[in-house]
Amino acid sequence: MSIKVTVWNEFVHEKHNERVKEVYPDGIHNAIAEYLKTQEDMIVRTATLDDEEQGLSNELLDDTDVLIWWGHAAHNKVKDEYVERVYERVMKGMGFIALHSAHFSKPFKRLMGTTCGLRWREIGENERLWVIEPTHPIAQGLGECVEIPADEMYGERFDIPVPDELVFIGWFKGGDVFRSGCCYRRGYGKVFYFQPGHETYPVYYQDEIRLIIGNAVRWARPVMKRELLGGIHVPTPIEKI
Numbered sequence: 001m002s003i004k005v006t007v008w009n010e011f012v013h014e015k016h017n018e019r020v021k022e023v024y025p026d027g028i029h030n031a032i033a034e035y036l037k038t039q040e041d042m043i044v045r046t047a048t049l050d051d052e053e054q055g056l057s058n059e060l061l062d063d064t065d066v067l068i069w070w071g072h073a074a075h076n077k078v079k080d081e082y083v084e085r086v087y088e089r090v091m092k093g094m095g096f097i098a099l100h101s102a103h104f105s106k107p108f109k110r111l112m113g114t115t116c117g118l119r120w121r122e123i124g125e126n127e128r129l130w131v132i133e134p135t136h137p138i139a140q141g142l143g144e145c146v147e148i149p150a151d152e153m154y155g156e157r158f159d160i161p162v163p164d165e166l167v168f169i170g171w172f173k174g175g176d177v178f179r180s181g182c183c184y185r186r187g188y189g190k191v192f193y194f195q196p197g198h199e200t201y202p203v204y205y206q207d208e209i210r211l212i213i214g215n216a217v218r219w220a221r222p223v224m225k226r227e228l229l230g231g232i233h234v235p236t237p238i239e240k241i
């Protein structure tokens, strides 16, 4: 069965900032989708904030196994009722991958329950992304580390819950470190936060970064989709008591 992936992007910087337009002329979502579309086990669609229902219609979400999210300038424009739609789908089994500045996106904050604040610096320093769990499915096909020539620095402390699995730690030339690849289980769904990908650097064209995102899609695909139990349940005992 193919994995149905939806790459959601607010698609704001690419329209208004010349530098970003140069790097991602068709938008970050299409740069990511372009790679995922080469994967035989994936059916890939894109959605943006300007689409009908902000690209988050019930029809689309019901037909999505893994939702990838990139946002930065327009987090607050995403309607709360649509955020709830995303949250509920994750509870029922949909995978959610938050990229870079999506650490402050409404769905990611809703799923984490913390401020998701961090320290940042944008001077184009190089990053070394260390693979600290080489046996993890998301790290397959990588060496000991991935060299990113230039990216925005994200540094600790990152106010997230302790990850269920930490796959990558990012080191930046300026001396900071960051939990750059974090896995969570929420309800029946899986969540992956991945730090690289500031809009002015061509990070999403880099082979290893694309490989990681593809691996993350496969890892986050639903094992099952079902309703979470709500309210109070008093099950009948299995044994006679």
Ligand code: ZN
Binding pocket: 100, 101, 152, 197, 198, 199
């Ligand atoms: Zn950024």
